Amino acid sequence: MDGANIYRAFKAAFGSARYSPLKLAMELSAGRQLVRANFYIAAVPQQMGAQLYANQQRFLNNLKQQQGLTLWTGRMAVTNGRWYEKGVDVKIATDMVAMAYAGDYDVAILVSGDGDLVCCP
DSSP states (O other): OBHHHHHHHHHHHHSOOOOOHHHHHHHHHTTSOOOOEEEEEEEOOGGGOHHHHHHHHHHHHHHHTOTTEEEEEEEEEEETTEEEEESHHHHHHHHHHHHHHTTOOSOOOOOOOOGGGOOOO
């Protein structure tokens, strides 16, 4: 799961980004055995705002407590005053390929709104 893109999608669709990534993964598994749910997001630095930082820290701490959910945090970078994620898309793609090669799953579901992760036209 691409955390930042899911956040934006939930905000746009429901006006709130309050959701459980693990519950979402279970719903999407549609009765299949859920082996692992991976959640990828860039950690917000304090420079982006104290409240934003505190809110994300609470969210990430909650995710760390959930068994069956693996959390990976990338970093944020700033260029010309604009913040953007670094390494998240690459980590998602390399993990998916590495786990497929290792035979860790027979079905993978990618949840993201990022065009960089589109594999097929």
